Amino acid sequence: MAAALQLDRVSKTYGQMRAVENVSLTIQPGERVALIGASGSGKSTLIRLASGLILADRNGAGSGAVHSFGVKVQEGGKLSSEVRSARRHIGLVFQQFALSGRLSVLTNVLVGALGRMNALRGTLGLFNADERRTAYAALAEVGIAQHAAKRARELSGGQQQRVAIARALVQGAKLVLADEPIASLDPKSAKRVMDTLVTMSRDHGIALVVSLHQVDYATAYFDRVVAMNAGKVVFDGPASQINAAFLTELYGASAEELILPSQFVVPAPADAAPSTQTVS
Numbered sequence: 698m699a700a701a702l703q704l705d706r707v708s709k710t711y712g713q714m715r716a717v718e719n720v721s722l723t724i725q726p727g728e729r730v731a732l733i734g735a736s737g738s739g740k741s742t743l744i745r746l747a748s749g750l751i752l753a754d755r756n757g758a759g760s761g762a763v764h765s766f767g768v769k770v771q772e773g774g775k776l777s778s779e780v781r782s783a784r785r786h787i788g789l790v791f792q793q794f795a796l797s798g799r800l801s802v803l804t805n806v807l808v809g810a811l812g813r814m815n816a817l818r819g820t821l822g823l824f825n826a827d828e829r830r831t832a833y834a835a836l837a838e839v840g841i842a843q844h845a846a847k848r849a850r851e852l853s854g855g856q857q858q859r860v861a862i863a864r865a866l867v868q869g870a871k872l873v874l875a876d877e878p879i880a881s882l883d884p885k886s887a888k889r890v891m892d893t894l895v896t897m898s899r900d901h902g903i904a905l906v907v908s909l910h911q912v913d914y915a916t917a918y919f920d921r922v923v924a925m926n927a928g929k930v931v932f933d934g935p936a937s938q939i940n941a942a943f944l945t946e947l948y949g950a951s952a953e954e955l956i957l958p959s960q961f962v963v964p965a966p967a968d969a970a971p972s973t974q975t976v977s
């Protein structure tokens with residue numbers, strides 16, 4: 698089976714700034730990967746490149762290609778003609794809660810799933826019973842069915858992130874890219890959102906890439922960690938290899954930003970496997 702995500706020598710330059718430099722990366726279907734790195738290391742740029750929200754630099758032959766499940770997203774600095782069908786199975790979750798605050802939670806799930814063309818239909822509430830049932834089921838799965846009729850802006854940040862996850866489910870995503878989904882949340886909400894993401898991935902075989910700038914969550918929830926520094930992938934391997942000494946080696950002084958204070962313990966994942974690891 699084709700990779701859930703394949704990046705081939707992808708770079709992105711802003712002026713003089715090499716935001717992403719020659720990154721190649723393969724994520725298998727159903728695989729879960731944490732993307733770590735200090736702020737400015739290129740995580741968001743990489744996720745935006747992967748989903749075709751921005752174009753890579755136009756480099757040499759065969760470079761700058763992004764494929765998802767065998768469908769081309771972009772190559773050589775050009776969007777693929779297949780990008781819409783590629784995006785159909787890529788769910789996105791952002792740090793800032795990207796919902797329409799004025800619309801109901803249910804409508805947000807439905808509109809997101811149907812795409813922009815149908816936004817008007819969504820605003821008018823023109824969904825059939827089947828679509829509504831599917832959306833309710835997804836909201837139930839992420840534990841917020843009781844809030845379906847509320848306006849999205851009435852929900853807490855953590856609840857809004859779970860709406861975004863429900864939207865990816867209804868969309869039928871086979872790959873979910875979450876860019877710092879817990880950065881704006883308190884630890885309890887952060888845990889719920891991480892649990893929800895991982896459970897979604899497990900139960901539906903959805904590949905999951907989550908960027909995080911604090912490492913403790915990465916090692917508690919993921920087996921594979923990809924670490925970025927200054928636009929480059931500086932480590933790609935088992936989470937078990939990540940510890941404070943290794944981070945200091947990778948990042949020098951800026952490692953501090955990636956390590957939570959020692960008194961802070963990441964809450965254990967819901968169905969705790971290795972978990973409760975903290976960087977010591």
Ligand SMILES: Nc1ncnc2c1ncn2[C@@H]1O[C@H](COP(=O)(O)OP(=O)(O)O)[C@@H](O)[C@H]1O
Binds near residue numbers: 711734735736738
């Ligand atoms: N739209 C942009 N214009 C100019 N520079 C950008 C833009 N987006 C990101 N950058 C720069 O690219 C680098 C990587 O940024 P980003 O991918 O946002 O990192 P991270 O998500 O890891 O914090 C940073 O130096 C940032 O300032």
Ligand SMILES: [Mg+2]
Binds near residue numbers: 740742876877
């Ligand atoms: Mg970012």
